[in-house]
Amino acid sequence: MSDLILLTRETQIADRKVGRLAYGCWRFAGSDLAAAQAKVEAALSIGANVLDTAAIYGFGAEGFGDAEARLGDLFASQPGLRDQVAVVTKGGIVPPEPYDSRAASLIESAENSLRRLRSEQVELFLIHRPDNLAHPAEMAEALTELRDSGKIAEAGVSNFSPAQLSALQAHLDFPLAATQPEISLSRTEPLFDGVLDQAMELGVLPMAWSPLGGGALMTGSGPICTALDRIAGENGADRGAVALAWLLAHPAGIMPIIGSQNPDRIRAAGAAFDLKMTRRDWYALLEASLGHKMP
Numbered sequence: 001m002s003d004l005i006l007l008t009r010e011t012q013i014a015d016r017k018v019g020r021l022a023y024g025c026w027r028f029a030g031s032d033l034a035a036a037q038a039k040v041e042a043a044l045s046i047g048a049n050v051l052d053t054a055a056i057y058g059f060g061a062e063g064f065g066d067a068e069a070r071l072g073d074l075f076a077s078q079p080g081l082r083d084q085v086a087v088v089t090k091g092g093i094v095p096p097e098p099y100d101s102r103a104a105s106l107i108e109s110a111e112n113s114l115r116r117l118r119s120e121q122v123e124l125f126l127i128h129r130p131d132n133l134a135h136p137a138e139m140a141e142a143l144t145e146l147r148d149s150g151k152i153a154e155a156g157v158s159n160f161s162p163a164q165l166s167a168l169q170a171h172l173d174f175p176l177a178a179t180q181p182e183i184s185l186s187r188t189e190p191l192f193d194g195v196l197d198q199a200m201e202l203g204v205l206p207m208a209w210s211p212l213g214g215g216a217l218m219t220g221s222g223p224i225c226t227a228l229d230r231i232a233g234e235n236g237a238d239r240g241a242v243a244l245a246w247l248l249a250h251p252a253g254i255m256p257i258i259g260s261q262n263p264d265r266i267r268a269a270g271a272a273f274d275l276k277m278t279r280r281d282w283y284a285l286l287e288a289s290l291g292h293k294m295p
């Protein structure tokens with residue numbers, strides 16, 4: 001039996017077939033329209049046609065909502081682009097509170113996002129972070145109203161524990177479609193804390209934020225980077241492709257969200273699908289991350 005891990009290239013969000021990589025707009029601030037277009041075109045060239053954004057993206061660098069507005073400007077300037085992509089956005093972070101996931105707040109957030117994105121619907125709307133002061137029934141009320149009115153096609157959560165996701169799911173009469181934790185070789189907790197097990201149990205799409213550890217896996221050194229470099233060298237690829245392939249190989253169907261603002265680096269991520277990674281390689285990377293051999 002072959003020891004090679006085969007990677008699939010497609011998955012589904014709402015009724016759309018999409019690529020298994022997403023492109024993230026967190027660091028979009030400062031892009032002019034031409035730069036934003038170059039990044040999105042680079043993402044589309046490798047099949048990364050899921051665009052991940054949030055109401056809060058831009059806050060601090062430009063302004064609240066600015067990353068969504070930039071994407072909306074791009075959709076307006078490129079007729080046809082909106083239909084080629086699935087848009088994921090998030091609400092519930094409201095500076096300086098810091099969170100507000102009460103029903104009215106989530107509904108208002110999603111409606112404002114749609115205006116900025118110049119879209120009638122987003123394919124997926126996520127509650128960005130758990131709000132300790134919002135009862136899951138309130139969040140469920142908002143998600144249900146947004147879905148019933150067609151403003152969102154699917155709903156999900158981000159940075160929720162399995163128990164928090166279950167509590168919300170218990171108040172919904174439709175299934176949550178996605179969860180978005182931080183997952184990478186420098187943050188492997190979701191492999192062990194039930195997040196990925198729950199995703200497989202319920203058929204929820206896990207999206208991995210900061211899949212390169214926010215860049216640390218590319219620029220750092222130490223055992224994880226040494227293991228990445230060995231496999232990269234054997235494949236004529238770069239560390240990033242190996243780190244992304246490691247996520248893509250997990251049976252939960254993880255969708256890594258590319259965060260680079262450099263079109264060449266975005267395109268380079270596509271090499272992840274061509275990598276020849278064995279089961280032994282996969283575990284060698286996990287062992288390097290954990291700092292010990294598997295028992």
Ligand SMILES: NC(=O)c1ccc[n+]([C@@H]2O[C@H](COP(=O)([O-])OP(=O)(O)OC[C@H]3O[C@@H](n4cnc5c(N)ncnc54)[C@H](OP(=O)(O)O)[C@@H]3O)[C@@H](O)[C@H]2O)c1
Nearest residue numbers: 024025026052209210211212213214215218257259260261
């Ligand atoms: N749900 C949440 O709470 C949450 C939180 C954070 C992020 N996210 C999502 O996840 C997406 C990705 O997060 P992320 O940006 O942290 O992802 P990441 O891919 O882990 O990190 C991106 C960073 O790595 C750097 N990098 C990439 N390739 C490099 C290379 N070859 N050499 C040196 N540096 C390199 C990039 O710099 P360059 O731009 O210069 O290439 C960028 O600063 C975000 O855009 C957002 O959509 C979600």
